[in-house]
Amino acid sequence: MPTIKDIARIAGISVTTVSRALNHYSDVSAKTKKRVFDIAKEIGYVPNRSAQNLVKRKNNTLAIILSGLERKGGKDNIVYQLLSGMYSYAESVNYEVVLFTTSSAHQKEKTYIQFCKEHNIGGAVLNGIRIDDPYFHELVNSDLPCVLIDVLAEGGNTSSVTIDNIEAAKDAVAYLITQNHRTIGMINGRKEADVSIQRYKGYIKALKQHHITIDEDKIIYADFDEVKAYEKTKSLLRRYPEITALFCASDMMAIGAMRAIKDINLRIPQDISIVGFDNIPLSEYTTPPLTTIDQDFYKRGAEAAKQLLKMIQQEKVEKNIFLEHKLLARHSVHML
């Protein structure tokens, strides 16, 4: 691999001059500069990033730390969208993105911080990290800029990009209520998850506003998992045949629930109405198409990267950025 030394030797000048020419310093004669670039091109010179990073002590790289990149995990397309949005913004400002996963971290006993420092990462976007993950706290409490997806930021050098999950859940449930549903079950995610807590609050809020009695037994937790949602929905509906509608905290769970409903020979939406959350690509293709809360994960990723860059450049940023959401009425809800 040719280096600037080679260019210097061939051109008969010093490496300093080569370096400055390559970096478009103003104090290099046009002639020298051209010569340097010609030679560089001719011998196929490519700068060595490691050497550059070493001397510059930074490397224009953002990390995205994911809770999983597992075989079955991508069905909802959320990670992809996030990555895509983040990548696109990073690219536009000449940054690169590297992936790191929680599984990889724990397997190698390498904390997120270690990974970031090793790689000279400027800042990290975190998605789907459980708040009981010790590595998570270590990172969030460090001085490394972090942007959290879907978890409200508190201390440290962190901020977040999310939607107003309370409002969104409230919108979903309120919609069911306007369609005259009064006995509405909820399929929630994980009790400890921030989004689940928020969406639970929104559910409660909507019911209260319409003076509907709350029955905690009609709220079940299915870990954001399609299969668990399937099973738990089955037993929920058997226990409470009076339920006419279901609010699900994710589309994947809604899809599991839809299958459960069909399997116990109930019709959607005539017997059971259902609304999901996320608007994943799949939700458009179910039968019937799923009414859901739309949120834009591509934009979320891009916003997160943008936010992160500001933080890296020490600009002042809002602690929590709330993006738009909207109710997308398709055909899984029936007016009573």
Place this chain on the structure above:
Amino acid sequence: MPTIKDIARIAGISVTTVSRALNHYSDVSAKTKKRVFDIAKEIGYVPNRSAQNLVKRKNNTLAIILSGLERKGGKDNIVYQLLSGMYSYAESVNYEVVLFTTSSAHQKEKTYIQFCKEHNIGGAVLNGIRIDDPYFHELVNSDLPCVLIDVLAEGGNTSSVTIDNIEAAKDAVAYLITQNHRTIGMINGRKEADVSIQRYKGYIKALKQHHITIDEDKIIYADFDEVKAYEKTKSLLRRYPEITALFCASDMMAIGAMRAIKDINLRIPQDISIVGFDNIPLSEYTTPPLTTIDQDFYKRGAEAAKQLLKMIQQEKVEKNIFLEHKLLARHSVHML
């Protein structure tokens, strides 16, 4: 950021010894070693990858070069699966994976090779790169180990991981024939794409084996795009109302075609049978569920990484690896 120098200073020993201790060299006394690790932990030492890479001249990094990481591109989940599989294998052998996209390359006028050399990449997996991309040839003809997904390898230091697309397409069409279909249209991808050429051959082969007349006009190209498939299918079916079945070279196109069929008031599968290709997650949720050719992209990614590693380690490898495929009969095909 603390360095080995700091450790050396605190421990009162040389950096050489620290380095050797950290790297588990056998010629360091247990006592010294322990002391080094204790201090390292205490001051929060993290090795600097850039420095390591600079001196070791290698990286333990694989690249995956993607044709796109676009907002709308991930619907089929293929890139995710590939990435997931590749990542999982790479992780198991302590390699890292970095992403690079064709759009990013062309936007910055940075060739794939440049990217790889800059980053000291050991080898690259390529997916979805058009063969008329000049950067593609530059890379494939270089000495950098490359593994191609879905494109047969020829010269250079390349190999490929694919399925037998001819056989797979033949299986799909033969299946339609066993269900007594005789007028079978094909929705293919792109005339120049390797997989499209192979699948075309398989389609022809199946028809010939059963002595069915081939009508090139019943083959259309929809660029692997759902919307284009929708439109082109509409006009195809109007032109040839005698068609009873469609073979699609991708599930996304099949999904577009299904919508077209419904929109012109034909029923699936009673009026038109349809078989797709890929077995993407979506295909299971369509109405009716799509009969398709199943291929495992997760495994493909893992296999590609494995292959790449062998090449990097100068082991002998097969030029083209063919993975399994199988016909997955769901409910979009009707027996005549």
Place this chain on the structure above:
DNA sequence: TTGTACGCGTTATCAA
């Protein structure tokens, strides 16, 4: 406008 000299953090060579 150009060159000299040094340092970034790490590993490898050789000698002690």
Place this chain on the structure above:
DNA sequence: TTGATAACGCGTACAA
């Protein structure tokens, strides 16, 4: 078992 020294490729203060 340890240490001094050089080297990896590059950027930059300072001098010329």
